[in-house]
Each structure stands twice: as structure tokens, then as C-alpha cells.
Amino acid sequence: MELHLSDAAASPEERAALDELLGPAVPPALPDARVRFLEGRVARGGHELASRRTLLLPALHALQSRVGWISEGGLNEVCARLDVPPAEAYGVASFYALFRLEPSPPTVVHVCDDLACRLRGARELVEALEAEAPEDADAGGWTWVRSPCLGMCDQAPAFLAQRAGRPDVSLGGASLAAIRAAVAPEATVTCAGAVSAPQAWDPAARSGLRLLRRVGRVDPTSLDDYRAHGGYEALRRAIELGPAGVIREVTDAKLLGRGGAAFPTGVKWRAVAEQPVRPHYVIANADESEPGTFKDRLLMELDPFALVESLTIAGFATGAERGFIYIRGEYPLATERLELAIEQARRRGFLGPDVMGENFAFDIELRRGAGAYVCGEETALFESIEGKRGEPRNKPPFPVTHGLFGRPTVINNVETLVNVPLVLELGGPGYAAIGTEGSTGPRLFCLSGHVERPGVYEVEHGARLGDLLDLAGGVAGGRRLQAVLLGGAAGGFVRPDELDLPLSFEGARAAGATLGSGVVLVIDETADLGDLCLRIARFFRDESCGQCVPCRVGTVRQEEALLRLVRGRTLGTRADEHARLDELARVMRDASICGLGQAAAQAIGSAVAKFDAFDRTGGSA
Amino acid sequence: MSVPVPLAPPRRLVEVTVDGRPVRVPEGSTILDACRALAIDTPTLCYAPNLTPVNACRVCVVEITGARTLVPACSRPVEAGMEIATDTERVRHSRRLVMELLGSSVDLSLAGEDWERWTRAYGADPERFGARMDPLPAGERDRRRAGHHHEPEDPTVAESVAQPVTIDNELYVRDYARCVLCYRCVEACGEDAQHTFAIAVAGRGFDARISTEFAVPLDESACVYCGNCIGVCPTGALMAKREHDLRREGSWDESRQRITTTICPYCGVGCELEVHVQDDEIVKVTSPADHDITRGHLCIKGRFGFAYVGRRDERSASRRDRADPAP
Numbered sequence A: 001m002e003l004h005l006s007d008a009a010a011s012p013e014e015r016a017a018l019d020e021l022l023g024p025a026v027p028p029a030l031p032d033a034r035v036r037f038l039e040g041r042v043a044r045g046g047h048e049l050a051s052r053r054t055l056l057l058p059a060l061h062a063l064q065s066r067v068g069w070i071s072e073g074g075l076n077e078v079c080a081r082l083d084v085p086p087a088e089a090y091g092v093a094s095f096y097a098l099f100r101l102e103p104s105p106p107t108v109v110h111v112c113d114d115l116a117c118r119l120r121g122a123r124e125l126v127e128a129l130e131a132e133a134p135e136d137a138d139a140g141g142w143t144w145v146r147s148p149c150l151g152m153c154d155q156a157p158a159f160l161a162q163r164a165g166r167p168d169v170s171l172g173g174a175s176l177a178a179i180r181a182a183v184a185p186e187a188t189v190t191c192a193g194a195v196s197a198p199q200a201w202d203p204a205a206r207s208g209l210r211l212l213r214r215v216g217r218v219d220p221t222s223l224d225d226y227r228a229h230g231g232y233e234a235l236r237r238a239i240e241l242g243p244a245g246v247i248r249e250v251t252d253a254k255l256l257g258r259g260g261a262a263f264p265t266g267v268k269w270r271a272v273a274e275q276p277v278r279p280h281y282v283i284a285n286a287d288e289s290e291p292g293t294f295k296d297r298l299l300m301e302l303d304p305f306a307l308v309e310s311l312t313i314a315g316f317a318t319g320a321e322r323g324f325i326y327i328r329g330e331y332p333l334a335t336e337r338l339e340l341a342i343e344q345a346r347r348r349g350f351l352g353p354d355v356m357g358e359n360f361a362f363d364i365e366l367r368r369g370a371g372a373y374v375c376g377e378e379t380a381l382f383e384s385i386e387g388k389r390g391e392p393r394n395k396p397p398f399p400v401t402h403g404l405f406g407r408p409t410v411i412n413n414v415e416t417l418v419n420v421p422l423v424l425e426l427g428g429p430g431y432a433a434i435g436t437e438g439s440t441g442p443r444l445f446c447l448s449g450h451v452e453r454p455g456v457y458e459v460e461h462g463a464r465l466g467d468l469l470d471l472a473g474g475v476a477g478g479r480r481l482q483a484v485l486l487g488g489a490a491g492g493f494v495r496p497d498e499l500d501l502p503l504s505f506e507g508a509r510a511a512g513a514t515l516g517s518g519v520v521l522v523i524d525e526t527a528d529l530g531d532l533c534l535r536i537a538r539f540f541r542d543e544s545c546g547q548c549v550p551c552r553v554g555t556v557r558q559e560e561a562l563l564r565l566v567r568g569r570t571l572g573t574r575a576d577e578h579a580r581l582d583e584l585a586r587v588m589r590d591a592s593i594c595g596l597g598q599a600a601a602q603a604i605g606s607a608v609a610k611f612d613a614f615d616r617t618g619g620s621a
Numbered sequence B: 001m002s003v004p005v006p007l008a009p010p011r012r013l014v015e016v017t018v019d020g021r022p023v024r025v026p027e028g029s030t031i032l033d034a035c036r037a038l039a040i041d042t043p044t045l046c047y048a049p050n051l052t053p054v055n056a057c058r059v060c061v062v063e064i065t066g067a068r069t070l071v072p073a074c075s076r077p078v079e080a081g082m083e084i085a086t087d088t089e090r091v092r093h094s095r096r097l098v099m100e101l102l103g104s105s106v107d108l109s110l111a112g113e114d115w116e117r118w119t120r121a122y123g124a125d126p127e128r129f130g131a132r133m134d135p136l137p138a139g140e141r142d143r144r145r146a147g148h149h150h151e152p153e154d155p156t157v158a159e160s161v162a163q164p165v166t167i168d169n170e171l172y173v174r175d176y177a178r179c180v181l182c183y184r185c186v187e188a189c190g191e192d193a194q195h196t197f198a199i200a201v202a203g204r205g206f207d208a209r210i211s212t213e214f215a216v217p218l219d220e221s222a223c224v225y226c227g228n229c230i231g232v233c234p235t236g237a238l239m240a241k242r243e244h245d246l247r248r249e250g251s252w253d254e255s256r257q258r259i260t261t262t263i264c265p266y267c268g269v270g271c272e273l274e275v276h277v278q279d280d281e282i283v284k285v286t287s288p289a290d291h292d293i294t295r296g297h298l299c300i301k302g303r304f305g306f307a308y309v310g311r312r313d314e315r316s317a318s319r320r321d322r323a324d325p326a327p
């Protein structure tokens, strides 16, 4: 079999970008590859080459970040070097929102107009930009597009500038002036890293913190400082306990996953540890794209070694020698900090063939996503690392037996992982004593929207939603609370009379809500819930991978129905439209492949049920 | 897709119940196999016996006791003691909605008699989501970027995949207004049969589509015109040019067609051909999906060689024309 490539050739710049990532252009095994490549046909090699497909996403990133788009010649070069058919490589590249496949201005500004930013001026900013230049048109060396949540909701409104040949910057406090400053050719703007954890900044509140204990106190770029703050004591303890001992502690701690599904971590780890098939893999899910979520970003920016150490413990406990951190592509500062942390840990023997001189091997590879919420779904994430389109797999089989590259794989959320050192420090039962019976340990919440002091807050499971709001200073400007969106776009709206809700898995469940990824989006009386619901509908439609019919078409029909209700142009009565929405919700929930489709109607449904957000009877009924 | 191995030891039987009726099927069978063993008519669309299931369309879903969501019958293996329900209100609802969602966005008029029967049986009414949107200009869907759709201007019409037919070669046409994105052609072109990988799914969400790299015409792609993608397409989105032309002229008439089975004469492999003849002209060549050698797949000669047989006269005529210098 051979690859068929067009005769479009890569520019010297594109080749240089790929050289940097992949090494010299002509693989020694194929000395005449270049010649045959020019002839339009390249012979496909054996296993060694086949495994290079996992480098597809990094290679596409290399092109995009060097020249600002992926040309036909650039893609050809990638295909020839990685032995990927061009149609498939194009299928992958066109899956991700951060890749551009036509000539593009060197700077692309992604302006967040998602939930938290909408509540803080994003719509007005978008209008101002539109007056400047239409969306996606060349505004003189740069262009802008609207974006889903950038994980900067505490700094809302936010934007990300993707800049060819220069580092990307992600900034809060977006304004026309700030955007102009970031896109200017001579701009020296860098990521501010202004993530807020008000408790950690407050000497009085700080002493009670566990997950955030080092935040703001430790130098995130120094391994020594990390160790001076207790870093790597947990790995030492893990080695004393041995793999089975670690898994026992994690199990006794009753640590449940923080990524949304609340699965017991100990059960997952044991299942992988027991698999005879090798190798095993461990993965930190740092895709964090649920609108309103930014807790993992805070941990990675301000305490990155904690994640490196925690993932090492996971690898040690489950018999994995390779770990991956899959971080969303919109997190330039967290990416930079993790790169640095991994490199330092490797240099100092905390990663590598003989970790801490304790005779076990473990290393970590950092992979960047490229703008796809669905890639946070664990099996889509595997596909993405493997160099394929981020389409979720059907389950079963489950990751613990058939995960990354078909091997037994542990995948955990960042926050879940950084609880593990705490578990080893307190002992399983000691950890389990924190929080409630069914929801042990501390928990991070992301407060954003109309709240006085937005930021990441740490409380014990079981705290009341109302208390959490008080911690953050209550509704901004002392206005009246209309609703809270709990758990994110895949969560649900909560009424002001439900503020007694205990923030625990079981407490939320009993109230028909979910903690999801810890989103607490505060909405005051001035906001338009219908507008937020429409934005959620748009989000799911944009982020659907397109694989299964209920979600691919259902999310489109859902958005259309909501628009008809808003514009008063219903097909039949308003009640008919609501009935249709219910029917769509059912098929998406029941028959979609993954959690994205299954949850795509949930928040909207709660807004209708609890707030009559789309006026069941009014208008043209 | 496993090829049947005649000498394998008999597989253990697994007992499950479907709609309360017990049935024993070999280990590794799917729920669909169990349903068929009981002659339960189960709608399918993306499933094909000669391809790896992608379980993407979800029209075959069933309810399993104890499962949170419905599961696809076509790919889910049975487990001992599984209680399967195929006719609950929940199952009927999801199947009907899947049919309606597809019908509201795709032209399914050539999806076949089975599909028509199922949509009637389930009472699917795609129109209730609004009239299907008018075709977009050619190439428009190919340019859509992931994650950036624009708010529909008129939400009373249902967004659809309607677009002009792509005719960029002499052998077959691609009418993506009929594409349900079942992935069958991609599988047939790639891992499951042809290993050419000329086409793949590009884009995301509702804008996902079957495409060559940068949507280049087939002639510029890796396509070798084996036509295996045509052979597996369930909706007539991929169609031999001859059939497409005859249909457009209004002269395609299956009732006037005879199917003769023969062995392909071009090489020694022994592929079985089904030659479809209408009015003494070969109008189409297929191969049975359950044939041991082809599993339904052919090469350019077997599938399209007839075009030369049937139109030999025309071609020699034109050669003569050219050979005769004008006086």
C-alpha cells in the first residue's frame, strides 16, 4: 500500500517547524522518500512508522503555531513523515476549532462569548468588534472569532490570541484596547496568570486549605520550592506502601472522580493494576472545557508539580511506565508551567528510568488538545492522542481494559489526582473523615458570573451552596439572585430557594442536580435566562463530534426550536414546541453514544422546568 | 470483520431473553443476531454484515434491564442472562426520533424498501421539525469550520445537508444530500476492504461530511475507482454514473432489469459478479456481500469494466470519426 500525495510541497518554514518536532526530514529507512514524495507516491513502512500516527496532533500544532494555518503542502509533509493518508489527516485537522485550513491572518483572536463572559460584557465586546471588522474577516493582520468558554471565567470577559510564530496569550479583562494590544506586531503582552483563589490570598482563610495549600505560596517554576513545601513526600510514602498499599488507601479514602462521573478512583486503579496485559497507561485529563470550569487551570498554573507527582503515584500504583497529560489547547500558561515542571522533574530524577532511585520507571508526555470539548470525554481523548478524530468510542469495553492504544488505562481528572497526595498524607480513613459519608474529601468550586469575588474556592463536601456564595461575597453589587447554574452546561439551573442544597454528590442528586465539574455560575435578576440557554444550545451543537444521529441532528433541532420560541415563530403552539423539545431531550439522553449528547438538553430542561424560561403558554399560543 | 473459519470449534451458546422470549445464540453474537434468530424485525442503517459496526446511527437501539441508556443492537455482544426489550415505549421513541431526525436533514428517497417500511411502522414524521432547508451552494459545507456555526436565519426550516450532486469523474457520482454519515464508505475504502483511504469524515458535528483531503476532486485523490464505497452506501448517495444518468433521464427501471450471476473474467481471483441488465445493456455490476472471496467488494475492472463492454460501439464509432479526416 502506498500514500497518494498531491504535488503541493511544504515551505521551508513549514519544514523547519516539523523538523523541530520530528527530527530530520528524511527518515534513514526511506532514503529516497523525498524523491518518491515528489513523484506523488510514498511507500508505507512497517510498525515503526505506523506508531508515528500518535504524533499527528503535535505535528498539526507545529504548523498552525508557526505559520498560522495548515496548507496543503504542509499537510502533505506531515502525511509523508508520519505515514498518514491525507484524507484522514484532513479529517483530523478539520475536527479541531484551533486549526485553520485556509490562508489566515497571522493572529486569530478567540473572543469568549460563553456563559460567564456573557454575564460580564462579552456581548457588548462582540458588538464593538463587529463594528471594527466582521467576524472572521481580515482586520489587518488579525481576525477574530467567537469562542466557547476559555476557562478564564474568573477574569471574564476573556480572549485567546493565537499568534503565528509567537506564543499564544490568554487574557481576562477583554476590551477592544486589550485585544489591539495583544495583536499588535510588536506586542510584548504575555499571559498574566491572574487566576484568582481569594481564600488563598486571605491569611485568615488560608490555613484551612488542603488542595490549595501551596497555591500562591509556592514558586510554580521551582522544584526545590515545591519540595520545601512538602512536595514529593507523598511519592516517598507511596513507595513505602507499595502499589497495593496505595490502592488500598485510595479505596479506603472513598475518593470519587471529580471529572463529572463520580466514579470510585480506587476501583478504577485496582482494575488496571490487575490487568495482565501490558503496557498500562495513566492519563491526567486536563481538557477542562466544560463552560464555567477553571479549577484545573488554577492547579496547573500555580502548583504544577503537584500534578506531576500525583500522576507519578498513579503510574507507580497501577504498573504504568508512561503517563500523559492531555491539556486543552487554550491553556498556554498552564502548558508552559507543566512543560517546565516535567523537564525539571526529569532532570532531577523524579521522572525517568529510575524514579527517585527506587527502581521504577515512569515518564510523562504532555499533549495539547486543539479546541474540542468532546475530547474531554475519556475515550475521545484516547482517540485524539492516537492521532484520530476525537470521536468517543462505544462502551463497553471500558478504559480499564481497552484504553489508550487498546491497553489498560487509568484516566483521572486533574483535581482527582491531586487529592491522592492528601489521601496518602492523611491515610485513607483519615481522608474519608472529611466531607460526608457518600462524598469524602475537599472539593474545588469555580465561582463566576454575577458574584462579588469570582475565583476557585475550596470547601468540604457537604457545605451548603448558600455558604459557598457567601464565601465569594454573594451576588455582585448586592443585586438579587435569579439562579445558579450548577455543574456547567452539562449540569442544571438551581433556584434561589434551593441554596440549602448540600454540595455533595448525594445532596445534588437528591435535588435533581449535579456538581459536575464544580461550576457555580451566579446569575442575577438582570440576566436573560433564555439567552443563556440559547448559548448552551449553540455550545452543544458546535461541540457535537457528529458521529451519532441523536446528538448530531438533535442538537441542531434543539437550537432551532429554542429560537422559534424566542422569536415567536413557533410551528404549532408553544406547547407543541415544548413537547418537541422534550422528545428531543429523551432521544438525546437515551440513544446518544456519549455524555455530550446525553446531557445536551439537561440544563435547558431545568431552565424550562424551574423557571419557565421559554414561556410555555405565552406568545403565539 | 471476522471472516468465517469453517474449521473453528463450535462456539459456546449463551442464553438471553428478547421481549421475554428465551433464545440461545453463539457466544460473541450481537443483540441483533439474537433478534434475528427470533425473527424480530430490527431497523438498521449504518450496520452492514461485511463491515465493522460503527454503531453511529442509533436506529437499532434496544433496552437492556439495568442499563442507564439504550444500547445499539448491531454491535453490543450478548451476555448470558441479558434481558433485552425491543418494543418498549422508550425504544420505539428513540427509533422514531432517529428516523425523523435523519428524514428532516437528509434525502432518504432512495434508502430502500426496508427503510420505508420501518419509518411507516414507527410512525416517523420528519416534517414536524419544519420543511427541509433548500440546497446550499456547492462546496459551502466543505468550507465550514469546526465549532463555528452561525445562528440559523430562519428556524422554521430544518437545517439539512441538501447540496448539489458532485460529479467530478466518469465512473460515479457523490450525492451528499443523501448522506446519513453511516461511515460505511470510509470503512470500505479503508481498513475493511480497499485499504486506499481516499475518503474520510471531515469537519465536526452537523457539518461533518465525507471528504477527500481539502475536498479535492476524486481524480486528484487516492481513489482507484474500485466502487466499493458505492457497493456499501445504503442511501444512494454514492452511485455509478450510468445509474445516476439513467435515473435522471427517468429510464432507470428495476422491474425491467435481470440479474445474472457470473465470475469476473478479468483475472484469476474468481470474484462473483451480479450483472444487472436492462434492455440488453449492462447498467450495474455488484457482488453479493456474503460471497467468500469478495464479501461484496470488487475492483475497478469488475465493477466498471462493463462500461467498456456496453459502449464499445460508441467508442469505436468515435475513433472512426476521428480517424476519418474531413474532406
Ligand SMILES: Cc1cc2nc3c(=O)[nH]c(=O)nc-3n(C[C@H](O)[C@H](O)[C@H](O)COP(=O)(O)O)c2cc1C
Residues within 6 Å of the ligand: A256, A257, A258, A259, A260, A261, A262, A263, A285, A286, A287, A288, A289, A290, A373, A374, A375, A376, A377, A378, A379, A411, A412, A413, A414, A416, A417, A594, A595, A596
Ligand atoms: C463531553 C464530555 C466532556 C468531558 N470533559 C472532561 C474534562 O474536561 N475533564 C475531565 O476530567 N473529565 C471530563 N469528562 C469526564 C471523563 O470522560 C472521565 O469521566 C473523567 O476524566 C474520569 O476522571 P475522574 O474519574 O477522575 O472524574 C468529560 C465527559 C464528557 C462526556
Ligand code: SF4
Residues within 6 Å of the ligand: A374, A391, A392, A543, A544, A545, A546, A547, A548, A549, A551, A552, A592, A593, A594, A595, A596, A597, A598
Ligand atoms: S453523543 Fe454527540 S459527541 Fe457523543 S458520540 Fe454522539 S455525536 Fe459525538
Ligand code: SF4
Residues within 6 Å of the ligand: B185, B188, B189, B194, B196, B197, B198, B199, B222, B223, B224, B225, B226, B227, B228, B229, B230
Ligand atoms: S471508489 Fe474505491 S478507492 Fe475510490 S473512494 Fe470509493 S472505495 Fe475508495
Ligand code: SF4
Residues within 6 Å of the ligand: B178, B179, B180, B181, B182, B183, B184, B185, B186, B210, B229, B232, B233, B234, B235, B236, B237, B238
Ligand atoms: S456516502 Fe453513503 S456510505 Fe458514505 S457515509 Fe454517506 S450514506 Fe454512508
Ligand code: FES
Residues within 6 Å of the ligand: A112, A113, A114, A115, A116, A117, A118, A148, A149, A150, A151, A152, A153, A156, A157, A158, A291, A292, A293
Ligand atoms: S472564559 Fe468566558 S465563559 Fe469561561
Ligand code: FES
Residues within 6 Å of the ligand: B043, B044, B045, B046, B047, B054, B055, B056, B057, B058, B059, B060, B061, B072, B073, B074, B075
Ligand atoms: S444500525 Fe446499529 S447503530 Fe446504526
